Structures are given as structure tokens and as C-alpha cells.
Amino acid sequence: MTEERRYTDEEVEEIFRTASSEAAGRRSLPAREGPTLAELQTIGAEVGMSAEQIAAAAARLDLPAAVGSRRAVLGMPTAVGRTVDLPRAPTDREWGILVGELRETFAAQGRESSGSGLRSWQNGNLRVAIEPTETGHRLRMTTRKGSAATGIGASVILVLLAILPLLGMGGAEGLGESILLALIGLGIFSYQAISLPSWATERGAQMEAVAARTVELLSRPPAEAASPPDPG
Numbered sequence: 582m583t584e585e586r587r588y589t590d591e592e593v594e595e596i597f598r599t600a601s602s603e604a605a606g607r608r609s610l611p612a613r614e615g616p617t618l619a620e621l622q623t624i625g626a627e628v629g630m631s632a633e634q635i636a637a638a639a640a641r642l643d644l645p646a647a648v649g650s651r652r653a654v655l656g657m658p659t660a661v662g663r664t665v666d667l668p669r670a671p672t673d674r675e676w677g678i679l680v681g682e683l684r685e686t687f688a689a690q691g692r693e694s695s696g697s698g699l700r701s702w703q704n705g706n707l708r709v710a711i712e713p714t715e716t717g718h719r720l721r722m723t724t725r726k727g728s729a730a731t732g733i734g735a736s737v738i739l740v741l742l743a744i745l746p747l748l749g750m751g752g753a754e755g756l757g758e759s760i761l762l763a764l765i766g767l768g769i770f771s772y773q774a775i776s777l778p779s780w781a782t783e784r785g786a787q788m789e790a791v792a793a794r795t796v797e798l799l800s801r802p803p804a805e806a807a808s809p810p811d812p813g
Contacts, residue, residue, distance in 0.1 A: 658781035660725035736770035
């Protein structure tokens with residue numbers, strides 16, 4: 582008989598914090614080595630948490646972590662990505678569930694495509710795909726800020742043009758225009774420096790949530806489409 586997994590104090594706190602937003606308070610645990618899932622469910626039932634809530638929260642501890650990626654220009658992020666291995670491929674019904682949640686998470690309708698074992702959902706530069714690998718399947722999410730490179734490049738060019746008179750490469754009569762160009766360039770650069778990190782952080786958090794939800798869903802037995810009622 583396989584020995585049941587036991588959870589550390591830190592994991593217990595995380596499970597209860599995930600399963601319920603209400604503080605359950607500190608409680609004595611029945612096993613020195615840490616409680617099993619069944620024991621946690623018994624404790625949770627005493628404070629109004631269902632066994633399903635506790636099991637789902639506990640399962641999140643064993644989910645594989647998503648591997649993040651990021652590209653940057655002059656230290657400012659312009660592209661974000663996440664990749665995570667999946668327990669299995671989704672059924673048609675599960676893919677439909679995930680697409681619905683993608684549309685809600687990213688507030689976009691997007692479009693679906695599939696073929697050769699690959700399923701994808703795309704909205705502009707944002708692409709979410711479940712693709713086959715040598716050992717199974719993985720979820721790959723990528724996005725880039727299309728205007729970022731153009732904005733950063735334009736700001737640098739404007740600043741360079743502005744300093745030409747100071748280098749003796751332009752007439753003094755153009756100093757006023759140079760100052761204006763410099764101010765515009767610095768303004769564009771400052772806007773990118775402030776907005777791009779916030780955009781990358783938000784997209785990264787959304788991708789982490791999608792990755793966790795996808796792995797959690799596909800860790801369960803396959804959810805097939807409901808059979809049509811028997812006409813007889």
C-alpha cells in the first residue's frame with residue numbers, strides 16, 4: 582500500500598489559505614510528521630471548507646512550475662512568455678473550457694486553430710498553444726509589445742538628433758528645435774520605461790494563472806463531452 586503524502590506546516594498554511602479566504606486560525610495537527618490529505622480535509626470540514634476545496638488546494642502544491650522568458654530593449658521588457666509541461670493533452674471539451682477562460686483572462690475573443698496535435702488560441706501578438714513534445718505535451722504562451730521597440734527606437738533617434746548642435750554638427754540657430762526634440766524623445770522614453778514593466782508584470786501574472794489552471798484541469802481524469810440522451 583502506497584504511503585500517503587504528509588504536508589509540512591508551511592504547506593498546510595498554504596493549502597488553507599488557498600482553499601478559503603477566511604482565516605481558520607491556528608489548529609493543533611494530529612501527526613508529528615505532518616497531516617495527510619484526509620486529515621486536512623477533516624480539519625477543514627470543522628471550519629466549513631469542503632473536501633474538494635482542500636484537495637484542489639493541496640494539488641496546486643505539486644503542479645510543475647512554469648518556465649518564464651522575457652526579452653528586453655535597453656533594460657525594458659518588450660516580450661513575455663511562459664512554458665509548462667502538461668500531464669496530458671486536453672479533450673475537445675477541456676480545450677473549450679480553457680479557451681473560454683483565456684477569453685475571460687485576457688478580455689479578448691481571439692481565434693482558435695488546430696492541427697497535427699497542436700491547439701492554439703491567438704489574439705494579436707498574444708499566442709497560447711498546447712503542443713506535442715517528445716515526452717508528452719506542453720503549454721506555451723508568448724506575447725510581445727508591438728509598439729515597444731518602435732517607441733524606444735524613436736526616442737533614442739530624437740535624442741541623438743537633439744544633441745547634434747552641441748557636437749558642432751548643426752547650426753546654433755537650430756538649438757531651440759533640438760531642445761524640443763530632446764524633450765519629446767525623453768518623454769517617449771520615460772513613458773516606455775514606466776509602462777513596459779507594468780505591462781510585463783501583468784501579462785506574466787496572467788500567464789502564471791493560466792498555466793496553473795491548465796495543469797490543474799489536466800491533472801484530473803479526462804472530461805469528455807456529455808453523451809446525448811437516449812431517444813428511446
